[in-house]
Amino acid sequence: MPVGFGVLGPVTAWDDAGEPVDLKGPRHRAVLARLVAARGRVVPVGQIVDDLWDDPPAGAVGAVRTFVAALRRRLEPRRPPREPARLLVTEGPGYALRADPGTVDAWRFEDTVSAVADALPRAALDRLDAALGWWRGPAYADFDQPWAHAERSRLDQIRLTAVERRAEALLALDRAADAVPDLDAYVAAYPWREDGWALLASALYRAGRQADALAVLRRARELLRDQLGLDPGPRLRRLETDLLRQTEPEPTGAARVWAETAAAYERSVVPGARARLESTVGLLRSLAVTGPGGLEAARDQREAAITAAEQLGDPEFTARVIGGYDVPAIWTRSDDPAQAARVVAAAQRALAGLGPDAPEATRARLLATVAIESRGTASPGPAQSAREAEAIARRVADPALLAQALNGVYMQTFHRAGLAAERDEIGAELVALAARHGLATVEILGHLIRVQARSALADFTAADAHAEAADRLAARHESPLVGVFTGGYRAMRTAATGAYPDAEAAYRSWATGLAGCGMPGVERGLLPLALLCLRVWHDRPADFPADTDWGPYAPWARPLVLLATDRRDEAARALRRTPAPPRDLLQEALWCLTGRAAVALGDRDVMLRARDALAPAAGELAGAGSGLLTVGPVAAHLDRITAALLGSPG
DSSP: OOOEOOOOSSSSOOOTOOOBOOEEEEEEEEHHHHHHHHTOOEEHHHHHHHHSSOOOOOTHHHHHHHHHHHHHHHOTTTTTTTOSSSSSSTTTEEEEEOGGGGGBBBHHHHHHHHGGSSSSSHHHHHHHHHHHOOOOTTTTTTOOOHHHHHHHHHHHHHHHHHHHHHHHHHHHTOOOHHHHHHHHHHHHHOOOOOHHHEEEEEEHTTTOOHHHHHHHHHHHHHHHHIOOOOOOOHHHHHHHHHHHHOOOOOOOHHHHHHHHHHHHHHHHHHHHHHHHHHHHHHHHHHHTTHHHHHHHHHHHHHHHHHHHHHHHTTTTHHHHHTTTOOOOOOOSOOOOHHHHHHHHHHHHHHHHEEEEESSHHHHHHHHHHEEEEEEEEOOOHHHHHHHHHHHHHHHOHHHHHHHHHHHHEHHHHEEESSOHHHHHHHHHHHHHHHHHTOOOOOOOOOHHHHHHHHHTTTTTTHHHHHHHHHHHHHHTOOTTTHHHHHHHHHHHHHHSSHHHHHHHHHHHHHHHTTOOOOOOOHHHHHHHHHHHHHHHHHHHHOOOTTTTOGGGGGHHHHHHHHHHOOOOHHHHHHHHHHOOOSSTHHHHHHHHHHHHHHHTOHHHHHHHHHHHHHHTTSBBBGGGGGTTTOOOHHHHHHHHHHHHHHHHHO
16 A cells, blocks of 8 residues: 655645544654655664654663554554565665655655756746645744754755745746745745845746846845845846846846847747748747646647638648648547547648659658547548558658658557567667657657557567667657656556555655646547456456546446445446447556456456457567556456356356
8 A cells, every 4th residue: 555755844745535544642753754865775773862852761672662663553454464664664774665766855856846847938937836836834833852953954954945946937038927926925035045036036027127126135135234234246237237228137048049049049030920930830840848837838839830721722731731740649549539530630630632743751750740639539530540641651752751750650560569579679679760860759759659569578678778778869858848758657567566655655646747748649548447457457356436527538447346345236237338438558557457357257258359359469468668657467358358258147
């Protein structure tokens, strides 16, 4: 049972339902708090004794052991009597807390603040807002010992850094006015933080309040001199000079290049020119890989760009606008199926309108778009489009076009189960192609495809290498969304190779980063589905809260969830209504869930359908081809279905 720990406020713990765990008395909580502060390191028993008592009584060591034993019973209530503890472990001369980093608020907070240093502004703001919300009061609020003072002070410094980085993100997003109220309160509470004063003055100036900005700098100078005997640092002095000259601090480096180029573009390109619309697509392509906000904006504006292009009545120009959005796609469930269908329809209209002299590459990009946006369908048309686009791309020897076409081929390799090896070949070609021609986003796509495929084939050594390569490229090329998939892979790998409690904790830790990721197909329902697959694999009941959001996966979860509460008649009716899974990365996993429910309910017809669908994937791990979850070897599910069929009448 995953347990969460909180020290950003009074020390507490929660079970997997979010209910408080009774930690007993203050000494018990002090032992737990001291181990949290050690962040997984062993704390000798003698050190714990010294930290708990100013004047340790006789028998203090025995008391600590009693506290630890009581904590273990509360934190792992389902642990069998002689099974070693997994959370609060004995090691060498003392104890350590072996919790997943995502389950301890202070550890998670520190990791988040460190990670956003390299994040883009939108992603940084979202993550910092979430992280600052984890604070319930002063860290280790109910302890007054020296170790607690030191840890409280350290965490508070990280919190102040987080507040400043949040303000920087707001300024970078042109939301200066939104930054002012919090910064005003911040400098009042922490007047010695010069960065806070500089950020407040900059925010006021950018919000059109120059006089207020100058007044803030004067107030900072007076407070620093009167209270600390210090003169303002160079940053504050330079900022005051700039504001007195009525010149906002000049952007430098990339920011300056962007500002000057954008200004030149505005001066040079006529607002209604086709060049403006076509270049917008290139910007949207870059925006789509920058993070959740960028992805959502790119998705929305892409359709608007297509509509604007169609209004010009030039199919070839429309084709360039549609095909120019060659953003690599890895997830086989569309985030917005209705929008995807409209894009496909527009691409097909453009294909029909192309003249005989239109470039082959233009046609190929439209065909690839049809294949990519038709993901998860069973129609043969998109698959034919993918292969035709591939043939053209190979004929014209255009690496970027071939990459887009192969992406379409990948999206159409789900017409039956058991095609991981075929997708692995596509991923390998994409990696090689991208490495030869410097196509960074394509190389990331190839590595992620190979993570999925090698996972399905239970080759985790190779999958690990491809996940690490994808992470390195993502860091170098500012593609933060890659971490959604590599993080999910590592949770799934734990599920496939580790212990059950570790797997649940890994999935829950990964899922904390899904909210607001900009990909509804991943964000909604995937965590409970992963946990359901894990429980089915380990023959554990599918007991989930009634309000669990299963997202699009509800039809395949419902029969098993109903069975877990002994509602067999309802489960049988739900199973009969369960559709065949979409042709996507999760089809093997969903068929296994359907097959398991059919075995439990003795539904021979559904068992036969599940067996026939799963047979081609007998050598794979069910669901692992998604790179995000697994329900175990397909062969084991086939054996269970076969045994049930042999034992059932008919």
